[in-house]
Amino acid sequence: MPALPSFATFYPLNHHHSQGACQCGSPILSQFHERMMADISRRQFIGGAAGVMAMFAGLRAPRVLSQQPSDHNRPILLKNLRLFDGSGGPLREGVAIRIEDGRIQALLANGADSGNAEVVDCGGRVVMPGLIDAHWHTTLAGISQFEAMTADPGYVHLVAAKEAERTLMRGVTSVRDVGGPSFALKRAIDQGIVNGPRVFPAGAMISQTSGHGDFRMRHEVPRSADSPLSEQEKQGVAVIADGEAEVLRRTREQLMLGASQIKLMAGGGVASTYDPLDSTQFTERELRAAVDAAEDWGTYVAVHVYTPRGIQRSLRAGVKSIEHGQLADKESVRMMAGExxxxxxxxxxxxxxxxxxxxxxxxxxxRMVAEGTVRAYEMAQHFDVKTAWGTDILFSPRNTQNQLRHLAKLTRFYDSLTTLAMATGRNGELLAMSGLRSTYQGKLGIIEPDALADLLVVDGSPEQGLDFLNDPKANLRLIMKGGRVYKNTL
Incomplete structure (x- = not known):
C-alpha cells in the first residue's frame, strides 16, 4: 500500500480559544481527534490512500458569489470615493485608486485619465483596506462542539472551507491563525481551490506537559520516553515539549511545515481541564529556545498568557507578541512598551x-478576564503599547457572523478611526513581522502605492462610528483581495 500523505496536509484542524474565554483545555478536542483518526485508519484499511482521499473529494472551489471584472488582465480604477488609507488619519477626497497586477499601482487625482483601466464608480462611498483579524482560528470557528464530536470528518472540512469564504465575504481579507495546522486550507485558498482570506499560520501550538495545549486524557499519563505521540500531536493540533531540546525540535518542525510565526502556551486559561488560569508555563530558557529558533528563520514567537508573571517571563525571553494578557499589571504593560x-x-x-x-x-x-479587559485597553493606551485586534472565536457558528461586531465594540475605548486603523494598518504591521516567512510579499492593511490590493467599498461613515460593520452583507458593497473582486453590488 503506498504511503499516505501527511494527515496535516489535508486536515487543517485548528484548536484554540473562543470569545470570552479560552477553551483549549477542554477534553472535547481529545475525543474529537481520536474519533477522526479512527475514521482515517478505517478508510485506509478498506480503500488505501484512495479511501482517505475520497473524504476530500467534495472540497472544490465554490462558485464566486458576485460579479467579477470583465477582464482580469485589465487594470481597475476606483473613482468618486472617500479614502480611509488604514493609517488612522482623516478621510481623503478627490483621489482615485489604480490597481494592476494585484497591487495598488498609484493614487491619482479623481479626474485622471483612466487609460485602459476598467472604471468602477464608488458613488462617493468610503474605500478602506481589507480587515485583518490577528487572532483567528480557521477550521473550528464555524462548527459547534457537538458537530465536531459527531459529524463525519469530511463535513468538518467542508464547513471550514465554507466558513473561510464567509470570512472573506465579511471583508476580512487576512487572518493570523494562532494555533493548529491551517497549512492545508491556506494552500487551498492561495491556489484558488476555495475562496478565503490570506492565512498567516502558526501551526501546532507548543505546550509543556500539563500546559494549555496538553489535550491528553488522564489515562494517557504517565508518558515515558518511548511512548507514542498523542493523536493531537500526530495531527499537528498541538505538540508537547519539555526542556530546551524538545522546544527547539517542535519549533523547527512548525517552521519546516511553513509557519509564519510560532505559538507557545505560556500560561493557563479559563476553560482549561488541567491548568489553572494563574499558572505560569515554560521556563524562561525553554521560551528562549523557541525565540532563538524563530529568529534564526527571521520570524517571532507569540504566547498565550494572561498573568503578569507569565507576561514578564515571556518578554525577558524575547517573545514579541502577547496573546490575551487581560490580567496584566502596570509593570507588565510598561515592560511590553519598553520591549x-x-x-x-x-x-x-x-x-x-x-x-x-x-x-x-x-x-x-x-469575570476576572472581563474586568481585566477594560483595564487592559486603558493601560495599552496609557503606556502606548502596540495593540492588535483579534476575535479568538472557536466552536461558535452563531458568533462567526458577528466577527466584525467584535471590532465595532472597541469604540468604547478608542475613537472610530483609531479602531479601524487597528484592524487595518496596525495589524498589517504585526503581520509584517513574519518577514520572509510570509508567502504574501507586500504591505497589507494600508492603501498606498505598491501595497497589496485588498480593498473594501462600504456604505458608512467611519469617522462617525463603526455600526455599519454590524451588517457586512448590506454595507460592504465591494470586496477585493489581491486585485480580484469577490463581491460587487455597486
Whole structure:
C-alpha cells in the first residue's frame, strides 16, 4: 500500500480559544481527534490512500458569489470615493485608486485619465483596506462542539472551507491563525481551490506537559520516553515539549511545515481541564529556545498568557507578541512598551458574544478576564503599547457572523478611526513581522502605492462610528483581495 500523505496536509484542524474565554483545555478536542483518526485508519484499511482521499473529494472551489471584472488582465480604477488609507488619519477626497497586477499601482487625482483601466464608480462611498483579524482560528470557528464530536470528518472540512469564504465575504481579507495546522486550507485558498482570506499560520501550538495545549486524557499519563505521540500531536493540533531540546525540535518542525510565526502556551486559561488560569508555563530558557529558533528563520514567537508573571517571563525571553494578557499589571504593560512587543488583545467583555459556563470556578475566571479587559485597553493606551485586534472565536457558528461586531465594540475605548486603523494598518504591521516567512510579499492593511490590493467599498461613515460593520452583507458593497473582486453590488 503506498504511503499516505501527511494527515496535516489535508486536515487543517485548528484548536484554540473562543470569545470570552479560552477553551483549549477542554477534553472535547481529545475525543474529537481520536474519533477522526479512527475514521482515517478505517478508510485506509478498506480503500488505501484512495479511501482517505475520497473524504476530500467534495472540497472544490465554490462558485464566486458576485460579479467579477470583465477582464482580469485589465487594470481597475476606483473613482468618486472617500479614502480611509488604514493609517488612522482623516478621510481623503478627490483621489482615485489604480490597481494592476494585484497591487495598488498609484493614487491619482479623481479626474485622471483612466487609460485602459476598467472604471468602477464608488458613488462617493468610503474605500478602506481589507480587515485583518490577528487572532483567528480557521477550521473550528464555524462548527459547534457537538458537530465536531459527531459529524463525519469530511463535513468538518467542508464547513471550514465554507466558513473561510464567509470570512472573506465579511471583508476580512487576512487572518493570523494562532494555533493548529491551517497549512492545508491556506494552500487551498492561495491556489484558488476555495475562496478565503490570506492565512498567516502558526501551526501546532507548543505546550509543556500539563500546559494549555496538553489535550491528553488522564489515562494517557504517565508518558515515558518511548511512548507514542498523542493523536493531537500526530495531527499537528498541538505538540508537547519539555526542556530546551524538545522546544527547539517542535519549533523547527512548525517552521519546516511553513509557519509564519510560532505559538507557545505560556500560561493557563479559563476553560482549561488541567491548568489553572494563574499558572505560569515554560521556563524562561525553554521560551528562549523557541525565540532563538524563530529568529534564526527571521520570524517571532507569540504566547498565550494572561498573568503578569507569565507576561514578564515571556518578554525577558524575547517573545514579541502577547496573546490575551487581560490580567496584566502596570509593570507588565510598561515592560511590553519598553520591549516594543505587541499586545494582541480581544474584547472579552462577558457580553452577548461570551461563552456560558455552568460551574462557578470558570464563571469567576471569566469575570476576572472581563474586568481585566477594560483595564487592559486603558493601560495599552496609557503606556502606548502596540495593540492588535483579534476575535479568538472557536466552536461558535452563531458568533462567526458577528466577527466584525467584535471590532465595532472597541469604540468604547478608542475613537472610530483609531479602531479601524487597528484592524487595518496596525495589524498589517504585526503581520509584517513574519518577514520572509510570509508567502504574501507586500504591505497589507494600508492603501498606498505598491501595497497589496485588498480593498473594501462600504456604505458608512467611519469617522462617525463603526455600526455599519454590524451588517457586512448590506454595507460592504465591494470586496477585493489581491486585485480580484469577490463581491460587487455597486
Amino acid at each position: 516594543g512587543a505587541w499586545w494582541s488583545l480581544q474584547p472579552f467583555l462577558q457580553d452577548e458574544d461570551s461563552n456560558v459556563y455552568p460551574d462557578a470556578e470558570r464563571q469567576e475566571s471569566q
